[in-house]
Amino acid sequence: xxxxxxxxxxxxxxxxxxxxxxxxxxxxxxxxxxxxxxxxxxxxxxxxxxxxxxxxxxxxxxxxxxxxxxxxxxxxxxxxxxxxxxxxxxxxxxxxxxxxxxxxxxxxxxxxxxxxxxxxxxxxxxxxxxxxxxxxxxxxxxxxxxxxxxxxxxxxxxxxxxxxxxxxxxxxxxxxxxxxxx
Numbered sequence: 001x002x003x004x005x006x007x008x009x010x011x012x013x014x015x016x017x018x019x020x021x022x023x024x025x026x027x028x029x030x031x032x033x034x035x036x037x038x039x040x041x042x043x044x045x046x047x048x049x050x051x052x053x054x055x056x057x058x059x060x061x062x063x064x065x066x067x068x069x070x071x072x073x074x075x076x077x078x079x080x081x082x083x084x085x086x087x088x089x090x091x092x093x094x095x096x097x098x099x100x101x102x103x104x105x106x107x108x109x110x111x112x113x114x115x116x117x118x119x120x121x122x123x124x125x126x127x128x129x130x131x132x133x134x135x136x137x138x139x140x141x142x143x144x145x146x147x148x149x150x151x152x153x154x155x156x157x158x159x160x161x162x163x164x165x166x167x168x169x170x171x172x173x174x175x176x177x178x179x180x181x182x
Contacts, residue, residue, distance in 0.1 A: 004071060006036045007071070008038045008039065008075065009041065010038055010075050011074065023036070040061075044062065070182040073108070074108060076127060078116070082126045103131070107138075110131070114148060119147050144167070
């Protein structure tokens with residue numbers, strides 16, 4: 001395959017989200033044959049099984065963008081020791097109706113950033129459990145629980161010098177994972 005389209009799902013809606021900044025910076029660490037597209041999840045209706053037969057236009061758009069991708073990149077904060085509700089809602093909407101999940105078989109990477117010292121460890125574990133059920137092969141190592149502190153990003157929004165080698169290594173492993181499973 002000459003070009004890999006990666007669907008990026010940021011679990012935060014906040015305009016100045018650390019995880020959105022991380023997603024943008026990670027995309028710049030990817031190779032030339034990878035393109036990264038952040039998917040909109042803030043306009044999705046709350047999942048309701050009654051809507052399965054007639055999914056809303058934003059749900060259809062999300063499922064189409066996921067289906068068109070060769071891989072997934074989840075970049076999520078941790079809310080109350082789990083994934084944000086907006087991310088869970090996006091996962092639920094795109095996995096339904098039963099048997100028509102857009103997620104199935106798409107190789108994924110999971111990463112996240114937080115101002116807390118443990119990063120997003122619990123959110124990532126909860127997300128990995130959900131993705132396992134949805135048949136999403138997920139990169140297991142290296143894990144990356146990013147502690148947001150001074151110097152994580154440089155003035156241009158790229159990964160700062162102190163974290164660049166580690167995150168480039170994470171991206172390199174993610175790229176190999178997608179190429180192996182796409």
